Structure formats: C-alpha cells, structure tokens
Amino acid sequence: MAQAQQKTDRQAxxxxxxxxxxxxxxxxxxxxxxxxxxxxxxxxxxxxxxxxGSGKSTLIRCLNRLERHQDGEIRVHGIELNNDVKNIEEIxxxxxxxxxxxxxFPHLSILENCMLAPVWxxxxxxAEAEEIAMHFLDRVKIPEQAxxxxxxxSGGQQQRVAIARALCMQPQLMxxxxxxxxxxxxxxxxxxxxxxxxxxxxxxxxxxxxxxxxARKVANRVIFMDEGQIVEQNEPEAFFNNxxxxxxxxxxxxxxxx
Amino acid sequence: MxxxxxxxxxxxxxVAFVRREDAPLLPPPPSQAGLVGWLYKNIFASMSDxxxxxxxxxxxxxxxxxxxxxxxLATQFxxxxxxxxxxxxxxxxxxxxxxxxxxxxxxxxxxAGWHAACWPYIAAKAKFIFYGAYPEDQLWRVNFAYVVxxxxxxxxxxxxxxxxxxxxxxxxxxxxxxxxVLLTGGGFGLSATTVGIYTILGLAAITFGRxxxxxxxxxxxxxxAQIAGVAGxxxxxxxxxxxxVGVDFNLPAVDTRDWGGLLITLVVAITxxxxxxxxxxxxxxxxxxEMPVARFLSTVFIEFWRGVPLITVLFMAxxxxxxxxxxxxxxxxxxxxxxxxxxxxxxxxxxxxxGGLQAIDKGQYEGADAVxxxxxxSMRLVILPQALTHVIPGIVNTFIGLFKxxxxxxxxxxxxxxxxxxxxxxxxxxxxxxxxxxxYLVVGMLFFIFCFGMSRYSMYMERKLSxxxxx
Numbered sequence: 001m002a003q004a005q006q007k008t009d010r011q012a013x014x015x016x017x018x019x020x021x022x023x024x025x026x027x028x029x030x031x032x033x034x035x036x037x038x039x040x041x042x043x044x045x046x047x048x049x050x051x052x053g054s055g056k057s058t059l060i061r062c063l064n065r066l067e068r069h070q071d072g073e074i075r076v077h078g079i080e081l082n083n084d085v086k087n088i089e090e091i092x093x094x095x096x097x098x099x100x101x102x103x104x105f106p107h108l109s110i111l112e113n114c115m116l117a118p119v120w121x122x123x124x125x126x127a128e129a130e131e132i133a134m135h136f137l138d139r140v141k142i143p144e145q146a147x148x149x150x151x152x153x154s155g156g157q158q159q160r161v162a163i164a165r166a167l168c169m170q171p172q173l174m175x176x177x178x179x180x181x182x183x184x185x186x187x188x189x190x191x192x193x194x195x196x197x198x199x200x201x202x203x204x205x206x207x208x209x210x211x212x213x214x215a216r217k218v219a220n221r222v223i224f225m226d227e228g229q230i231v232e233q234n235e236p237e238a239f240f241n242n243x244x245x246x247x248x249x250x251x252x253x254x255x256x257x258x
Numbered sequence: 259m260x261x262x263x264x265x266x267x268x269x270x271x272x273v274a275f276v277r278r279e280d281a282p283l284l285p286p287p288p289s290q291a292g293l294v295g296w297l298y299k300n301i302f303a304s305m306s307d308x309x310x311x312x313x314x315x316x317x318x319x320x321x322x323x324x325x326x327x328x329x330x331l332a333t334q335f336x337x338x339x340x341x342x343x344x345x346x347x348x349x350x351x352x353x354x355x356x357x358x359x360x361x362x363x364x365x366x367x368x369x370a371g372w373h374a375a376c377w378p379y380i381a382a383k384a385k386f387i388f389y390g391a392y393p394e395d396q397l398w399r400v401n402f403a404y405v406v407x408x409x410x411x412x413x414x415x416x417x418x419x420x421x422x423x424x425x426x427x428x429x430x431x432x433x434x435x436x437x438x439v440l441l442t443g444g445g446f447g448l449s450a451t452t453v454g455i456y457t458i459l460g461l462a463a464i465t466f467g468r469x470x471x472x473x474x475x476x477x478x479x480x481x482x483a484q485i486a487g488v489a490g491x492x493x494x495x496x497x498x499x500x501x502x503v504g505v506d507f508n509l510p511a512v513d514t515r516d517w518g519g520l521l522i523t524l525v526v527a528i529t530x531x532x533x534x535x536x537x538x539x540x541x542x543x544x545x546x547x548e549m550p551v552a553r554f555l556s557t558v559f560i561e562f563w564r565g566v567p568l569i570t571v572l573f574m575a576x577x578x579x580x581x582x583x584x585x586x587x588x589x590x591x592x593x594x595x596x597x598x599x600x601x602x603x604x605x606x607x608x609x610x611x612x613g614g615l616q617a618i619d620k621g622q623y624e625g626a627d628a629v630x631x632x633x634x635x636s637m638r639l640v641i642l643p644q645a646l647t648h649v650i651p652g653i654v655n656t657f658i659g660l661f662k663x664x665x666x667x668x669x670x671x672x673x674x675x676x677x678x679x680x681x682x683x684x685x686x687x688x689x690x691x692x693x694x695x696x697x698y699l700v701v702g703m704l705f706f707i708f709c710f711g712m713s714r715y716s717m718y719m720e721r722k723l724s725x726x727x728x729x
Contacts, residue, residue, distance in 0.1 A: 066624050085632075092630040103625030107643050107723075116639060117629035169629060 015042045016078075017173050017204050018063060023072035025058060032058050033069065034228040040173070045205045047215040047236075050225035051251060056208045059225070060175045063206070064088075064095045077172060093121060096166030100178040102158045104150040110137065110161050111146040114168045122169065129168070136164040140194050156187030160194050167198075174198070176207040210255060216240065224248045342699065345374035355382070359690040375696045376688075383682040387700065390518015390673050396510060399440045400521055407433060415715070430532070431495070435502050441525070442514070445506035453504070456497035463490030484634075514592040518673035520704060522592070526599055526664040526674065527708075531657050533600045538607025539646075543637060545608065546615055556608070563605035568666055571598040576670040595667050603660045610652035614645030647723045654716035658709045676701050 018040040025033040032055045040046060048056045061067040062074060065081060065088045074081040076091045105113050114133035118124040124132075137143045140160040142153075150158055159179055166174060176195065180188045192214050199205055199218040209215070215222050215236055222239040224232045224247075232239070232248045240256075243249045288294045301324075308314045347368070350358040359376035360366020380387070389400060410429045414422055438444070463486040470483020517525070544556030563571075575594040583589075618641055626636030646653070668677030679697045682688075 064628055066627060089630060089632060092628060095628075097628040099621060099625065099628075101619075101621050103619075103621035103628075105622065105625065105640050105644075107647065117631060120635050120639065121630040121632075165629065 016040070017042050017044075017076065018206075019073075019075045020062075021073045023062065023069050023074060025055075025062065025067065025069045025071070032228050033062070036072070036230060038223075038230065040204065040206065042172075042204055043202050044220050045199045045203075045218050046207070046221045046223060047219040048206065048208045048223045048225060049210060049212075049215070049251075050231075054225040055228040056225045057177050060097075060177060060206050060208055063173075063175060064092050064097060066097075089121075093169060094172045095175060096169055096171035096173070097175045098159070098162050098166055098177065098179045100181050102150070102155075102162045102182075104158055104162055104165070106150050109147050109149055110142075110153070113150065113161060114165045117165070117169050132170075133164070133168050136167045137161070139167070139197075140164045154187060155183045156190045159183065159187075159191045163191075163194055163198070173204045173206070176205065176209065178208050178210070180209065180211055212240070212256065224251065226251070341374045341695075345372065347374065347376050347378060350378035350381075355687045356690050356693075359688075359692060364690070373692060375699065376690055376692050377696070379682075379688045379690070379693055379696060380700055382688065383679075383685075383697075386519060386682055387675065387679050388520045390521060390678055391516040392512060392518070392521065393510070393516070396512060399443075399509065399512075403437045403440045407437065434529075434532075435499050438499075438503055439507060440509075441512065441517070441521075442503070443507075443509040443511035444503050445509070445511065446503050449500075449504070453497050453500050456493050456500065460490045460493030460497060463487070463493060466490075514590050517592065519678035520675045522667070522672055522678075523661075523664050523675040525592070526596060526667060527661040529596050530599045530603050530660050530664070534604040534607045534656075534660070535653070537600070537604035539611050539642065541604060541608035542611035542615060545612055560605045560608050563602050564609070566602075568599070568602050568663055569669060571602050572666060572670045574598070591670070592672060595670060595672060599660065599664065599667070603656060603663075606656050606659075607653065610649050610656055611645065613652065614647075614649035615641065617648050618645050647720075650716050650720050650723070654712055658712055661709055661712070662705060675704060 016039060018038065020036050020038045023033055023036040024031070034055075036059060038059075048059065050056050058067055062069045063076060063081075069081075077094055079087050079091055081087060081091060104110075105116070108116065111130065111133055114137065115126070115129040118129040118132060119126060122129075134143055134146065137146055140163055142157055142160055142164075145153060145157060145161070150161065153161065163179075179195070180191050183191060188211070192211060195205075195207070195214065196218055207214070207219075219236050221233055222236050223230055224239070224243075224245075226247050232243065232245045234244075239248075240252065243252055285291070286295075289298045308317060347359050352358070355378075357366050358378055359368070361368045361372045362370050385394065385397075389397060392400060407429075410425055410433060413419055414426045414429060467483050467485075467487025467490060470486065541556045541560055544552045545560065547553050547556070572595055575598040576591060579594060622640055622644065623636065626640040631639065664674055665676040668674050668680070673681060679701045683694055683697055
C-alpha cells in the first residue's frame with residue numbers, strides 16, 4: 001500500500017490511466033468506500049467482484065463523477081477529479097461507461113445514439129461521426145439495426161449498442177457496471193463475446209461483474225471488495241485457486257458452489 | 259398416442275409430452291375481427307352475456323339504456339341544428355334589423371313560438387366581434403398578419419414541406435415583430451441611446467461568453483460566461499426589435515384600446531402560449547437544479563403565481579401597478595395583461611414540465627453524463643425531448659386553459675371575444691329574445707374550434723412521437 005502511495009505521489013506517468021489514493025465516500029452516515037487505493041495501467045483488464053452492497057459499483061462510478069467522493073484523490077489520465085466542471089467533462093470524454101440497464105436514449109435511433117456524443121461533445125462533422133458509429137456497430141455485429149430504435153431490440157442487442165455508443169467517443173478507459181446482470185441467460189454470451197473481443201484489442205477495462213468465466217479468461221487482475229474495502233486482489237489463477245482471505249474464500253464458495 | 263404421453267405420474271397426470279406436429283394457425287373468431295368484432299367491442303360488449311338470469315337482465319337494461327341515450331343525443335343534436343341552421347333567419351333584406359327576428363306576437367312576421375338563431379345580427383356585428391373598434395380601413399393589417407401567421411404555422415406543422423426549421427425560427431423571431439408593427443402601426447419613436455446601450459451590452463456579453471468558451475475566464479466567472487453568450491444575443495435581438503418598431507412605416511397608429519374581439523383573444527392566447535412554454539421549462543429546470551439559489555428563486559416564483567387567482571393578477575396589473583410607477587411612465591394596459599397572463603401560465607407550465615422531468619429514469623441522466631454531454635446539452639438533447647413528450651397532454655391542457663382564461667381580461671376593460679360579443683348585446687337595434695343565445699353560440703363555437711383544434715393536433719403529435727420508441 002505504501003508503494004502504491006509513493007507511485008501516485010509522483011506525477012503519474014503516461015502508462016497510468018487511473019490512480020485512486022486514500023479514497024473515502026459516505027452515503028449519509030453509511031461509509032461506502034473505505035480507504036481505496038488503486039492504480040490501473042494502460043491496457044489492464046480488471047474485474048471487480050464482491051457481494052452486493054460492497055461498494056464495487058460505487059467505486060467505478062466515482063471514476064467519472066457519477067458519484068462524488070468526499071476524501072482522497074482520484075486522477076484519471078493525470079487529471080484530478082474535483083469540483084471543476086472542466087476537469088469532469090474532460091475526464092468523461094475519455095472514459096466510456098456501460099450500465100446494467102443499458103441507458104440508451106429511447107427517443108433516438110441506434111445510429112443517433114452512437115453519433116450524439118461525437119457530434120456534440122467532440123464537435124465532429126456528422127458524416128465522420130456516422131462513419132465511426134457504423135464502424136463500431138459493425139464491430140459489435142449489429143450494423144443492420146442502425147435505423148431501429150432501442151425499444152425494438154433485444155436486451156443483448158441493446159447492451160451491445162451501449163458498448164458501441166461508448167466506443168464511439170474513442171475512450172482510453174471503459175467502465176462496465178454489471179453489464180450482464182439484467183440480461184436473459186441466452187443473451188449473456190453475445191455481450192461477453194463482445195467484451196472479450198474488446199479486451200483482446202487492448203482496451204483498458206474495469207468491469208464490475210459476477211461472470212467468473214469472463215474474469216478467468218481475460219482479466220489481468222481480479223479485485224475482491226467487501227464492506228467498502230478492497231479485501232484482496234490477485235491474478236485470476238491465483239485468486240480463484242488460492243484465495244488468501246477468509247471472506248474471499250466464503251464468497252467464492254458461494255458463487256462457485258453449484 | 260405416443261409412448262411418452264402414456265407414461266403417467268402417480269396422480270394420473272402425464273409427465274412427459276413431445277409435440278410431433280405444430281398446432282394449426284387459425285383465423286380469429288368473428289367476435290375478434292371485422293365488422294362484427296368492431297360492433298361487439300364498441301357497442302355490444304356490455305350487453306351480450308346471457309349466461310345467467312342476472313347477466314341477461316343486465317344485458318337488457320344496458321340495451322335499453324343505450325337506446326335511451328341515443329334518442330336523447332339525437333334529439334339534442336337535432337335541436338341544435340334546427341336552432342342554428344334549419345329554422346334560423348339568414349338575412350335581413352329589408353334592413354329592418356330586430357324586426358327581422360321577431361315573431362308575430364312580438365310584432366314581426368315569424369310564426370308564433372319561433373325560436374332560432376338570428377344571423378343578420380351576427381353579420382351586422384361581425385366586424386366588432388372579430389376586431390373590436392379597430393379602424394375599418396386598417397383591417398387589412400390584421401388580416402395580413404393572420405394570413406402570414408397561419409401560412410407559417412401550417413408550414414411548420416406539415417411534415418412533408420421543406421425548410422420547416424427556418425420557417426419555424428422565423429415564426430418565433432421575425433413574425434412577432436412583424437405582427438407588432440402591423441397591428442400597432444409601429445413608429446414608437448426611436449431612442450438611439452437605448453438601442454445603443456442594448457447593442458453595446460449585448461456585444462460585451464457575447465465577447466465575455468466567447469472568452470469563457472476559449473478558456474480565458476476561470477473560476478466562478480466561468481459559469482457566468484456560459485450564460486453571457488446567450489444573454490448577449492437576446493440583447494442584440496431586443497435592440498433589433500426596438501429599431502424595427504421604432505421606424506415609422508407610415509402606418510396610422512392604432513391604440514391597443516381600439517383592439518378587441520377575437521383579435522384580442524388570439525393576441526393574448528398566442529403570446530401567452532408561446533412565451534409560457536420556454537419560461538415554464540426554465541422554471542422547471544430551476545426548481546430541480548442543484549444550485550440552491552436557482553432552486554429557491556424558481557420555487558418562490560412558481561408558488562407565488564400559482565397561489566394568486568388570475569383575476570387578482572389582472573386587477574393588480576391594471577389598478578395597482580400604475581400606482582407604483584413614477585409619474586408619466588405608463589405602459590400599455592394590454593401589454594400589462596399579457597405579461598400577467600404569461601407569468602401566470604408559466605408557473606403552471608413549470609409544474610407540468612417538472613412532472614415530465616421526474617418521470618425520466620435516473621439512468622438517462624447518467625447515460626448522458628457518462629458520454630460527456632454538458633448539463634445544457636443533456637437537457638436539450640436527451641432529457642427534455644423525452645420529458646416533454648410524456649407531458650404533451652398536460653402542456654396542451656394548460657394551453658387550452660390559458661386560451662379560455664383570456665376571457666378574464668374583459669374584467670379590466672379589454673374587450674376580448676366574449677367581452678366584445680357581450681357588449682353588442684346592449685344594442686337595442688337588434689334586441690330580440692334570441693339575440694343573446696345567438697351571440698353566445700357564436701362565441702362558444704369559436705372557442706370550441708380553437709380548443710378542439712389544439713386538442714386534435716396534440717393527439718396527433720403524441721401518436722407521432724411515440725411511434726418510434728415504444729418501450
């Protein structure tokens with residue numbers, strides 16, 4: 001931990017995408033995040049797991065200011081996340097997010113969903129934005145749905161559109177907040193396949209998920225959280241085969257038990 | 259029987275089953291489709307159950323009730339048609355005025371017991387009911403303003419036409435200026451100093467906004483710079499309006515005290531409708547803002563205007579306001595009423611829009627934030643289009659309410675449609691027992707046409723907007 005501290009104190013080098021130092025957060029009286037220290041290097045793929053209410057979603061939501069941390073320092077690409085709206089907007093441009101419930105804009109077509117931010121935030125010409133949108137829709141394998149509306153798509157397709165929408169901003173970091181938890185079992189695979197492919201392309205990813213198969217397959221690091229703290233982190237093989245903490249062992253036995 | 263279905267559980271229920279052939283796809287029974295289905299669903303649904311004695315009695319009663327209601331509707335509707343069309347007096351060829359609508363008992367020529375509309379009276383008073391005391395030889399100005407407005411409005415409403423956006427923009431910016439100049443005559447005198455001050459302030463604000471955008475201004479002033487750009491353009495726009503209404507177009511001035519009838523109703527209603535929607539949206543956003551000052555001010559404004567009856571607002575505007583003004587400063591009574599009506603309905607509009615904003619899922623705000631949209635961008639592009647679509651019925655409800663509430667301006671001496679029609683009733687030259695009924699029938703029908711039109715257009719909009727994104 002002291003080592004991590006030292007590292008963030010120095011000006012973050014280019015390879016550091018995220019650094020969280022001594023981050024604390026409260027919801028009213030409730031202490032949701034306790035002394036979080038985390039550094040993410042470029043190209044790392046991290047899976048965060050833990051029981052519900054352990055603060056894992058809150059942690060990644062702090063990284064693009066959907067939640068405000070009260071104590072400690074968060075830097076994304078060396079930019080400090082504070083009350084300065086300019087910093088927040090700059091960080092959000094570089095950080096894509098995929099939500100549990102997709103959060104697509106229902107009044108816009110799939111293509112418009114993907115073009116919205118590039119056109120308005122990056123001030124990209126419409127033709128170029130459309131080209132990029134079609135490129136990423138192609139990558140998530142639904143270019144033929146471009147002119148439909150989100151309500152006309154299945155859950156799995158909607159989630160893949162949400163991934164494409166985030167990618168259209170060409171972010172440096174992708175956050176996934178339980179991307180498969182709201183999906184029917186038969187649709188989980190198509191979303192996971194997209195995520196695996198994204199991981200293989202070298203994207204820096206932070207995923208909150210319970211898909212342990214995904215964690216084994218693509219993660220460099222698995223982080224286990226409980227009661228707002230990082231309890232254990234390790235490479236996936238070591239994490240699953242040889243967990244150190246009792247809480248991790250209990251958690252793993254519960255989710256892998258059957 | 260397949261082997262699987264023969265295997266049965268202890269309770270005798272088959273546990274395994276394999277379908278070898280698809281069940282056939284059949285057409286729906288007649289009660290679900292076609293003319294019979296329509297009749298069943300819309301007319302006979304409540305009276306076709308003869309399954310038990312109770313249900314049969316109910317069915318017969320329902321059928322009887324339907325017949326009675328239909329008879330009642332038919333006679334009433336015929337009564338109305340008879341009054342307005344079949345038995346009505348249509349012309350007054352001899353120019354005898356009221357005597358044209360008198361029965362024999364009253365000294366006229368119509369049969370005893372005659373009771374129907376007296377249209378020559380409306381024809382004689384039409385100019386006053388539609389335009390008030392507006393000078394006869396200047397009516398073309400009003401009509402020209404109507405035609406231009408109607409053409410532009412229809413253009414914007416018909417989706418197949420090109421250039422709908424620029425026409426809409428002109429309708430909201432240039433048209434009000436044109437209408438003001440046409441209706442009042444313009445030539446208010448041009449105060450070069452005022453125009454100059456507005457222009458300089460506007461340019462300064464725009465520059466400030468630009469600097470903010472380039473990142474030259476930091477700290478708390480940066481937020482101010484964001485608004486300054488918009489405010490600057492508004493000031494420049496105001497200056498342009500002042501110049502335009504200041505120029506003398508050689509049109510005779512028509513004092514607003516001479517306006518009346520439908521003209522007043524339309525001016526008050528349309529101004530109120532057009533101005534109260536954006537104001538209401540800003541107030542609703544303010545009330546939900548995270549900035550305590552904006553929230554407090556919006557809440558106070560909304561609660562104040564909702565807490566006062568419109569009549570009080572109009573009385574305040576006409577009687578009390580001049581008392582607070584310095585001597586010699588006197589601004590137009592109609593303008594005061596317009597401002598009062600607009601602020602009043604903006605408060606209602608704000609609450610309607612707030613309802614829509616609250617119906618939007620938190621995920622939409624987060625989705626917009628996460629892709630990097632700024633507050634105003636996410637409101638304009640993501641939140642408001644959805645929120646306003648949800649509350650179209652409420653918005654149009656407020657519009658229709660506002661349209662009908664314009665009748666209240668007659669109590670402060672402005673002759674709106676109802677006030678103008680009522681004042682013609684005092685003319686003894688047309689005094690007949692049917693004079694009042696005819697007059698009110700016309701007023702009622704005019705109000706109904708406008709309100710029903712708004713209602714139908716809103717239903718069309720709702721269908722159109724919900725087509726794409728049914729959830």
